[in-house]
Amino acid sequence: MRNELIDPFNRKIEYVRVSVTDLCNYRCGYCMPEQGVHPDGHHKEYLSYEELARIIKVFTKLGVSKIRLTGGEPLVRKRLHELVEMIKPYEGLEDIALSTNAHYLDREAEALVKAGVNRCNISIDSLRPQRFKNITRGGDLEKVLAGVDKALEVGMKPVKFNMVVMKGTNDDEIEAMVDYGIEKGVEVRFIETMPIGPAGVSMMDQHYAAEKILKRIKAHVGADLLPSTDRSDAGPARNFHIAGTNARIGVISAVSNHFCDTCNRVRLTARGVLALCLGQEDSVDLRSPLRDGVSDEELEQIIIAAIAKKPERHFFRENVHNIEFRQMVQLGG
DSSP states (O other): OOOBBBBBBSBBBOEEEEEEEEESSSOOOTTTTTOOOOOOOOOSSOOOOOOOHHHHHHHHHHTOOOEEEEEGGGGTTTTTTHHHHHHHOOOOEEEEEEEOOOTTTHHHHHHHHTTTTEEEEEEEEEEEESHHHHHHOOHHHHHHHHHHHHHTTTOSEEEEEEEEEEEEGGGGGGHHHHHHHHHHEEEEEEEEOOOOOHHHHHHHOOOOOOOHHHHOOOOOOTTTTOEEEGGOOOOSSSEEEESSOOOOEEEEEESSSOGGGGGOOEEEEESSSSSTTTOOOEEEOOOOOOTTOOOOOHHHHHHHHHTTTSSOOOOTTTTTTOEEESSSHTTTT
């Protein structure tokens, strides 16, 4: 029987988001500055795949059953499927997921699925090529949509779209994104802007509330939105079936209606920092003890002690212009 990670508020930690890099080939305004996070090019501090795999193995011994590989953009790190192959055999690991901008997914999807990736979330904030290029500061919508098609072709399931809704920028595409999701058989999740890092804080004047999004979707589809209670929906999104169809949508209302009471996750950055909350500074360095030669048992105790420090909630609404200690791109979303 495996141990369990229980935080001070009786929440069971079953899910770790693992950032493999904080580099990204896109520069979405809510996520990172135009020059990137580390324009000086010093990237030697990243955990190796072997180090990441070792930490993940300890987490699985402690009851974690889901790993999501994130970035930055995870597919800018070469041969990501090799990390997946390392961790796939771990006992108790039920789900290996990917979050990506899909720019390179057409090239990588088949190898990732063969290695053990089950599902993916794709960031896509516009279906208009020039607007998409503007939002991402240079992104190529055609390559992203090719990545979507490839993910579906090789059997990633589910494939979900993540659309950050920005007032005055792309909020006029909510209905079009719903239609595209229905056409592709893909669940679309609409995300409120979040005040994380200077980049995120700078975008908060474009915040668009989840309840307004739901109201518009309901009017557009002309049907009720029925709350979904599938186990696979466990996470921050409120998920809905569109009545009379197989289509699903979700909203992530991190600012207007937080979901902290059911938080079941922590985040491991590419540089080995265990971030305990998306909106708080609480974190623990795992890289240093790892490289100093701690045993797996000692690493296990460090992680258990870290979870005991997990805060109850973020304060996005209360401190909407003060959360500037980390960029979103460094946390893996």
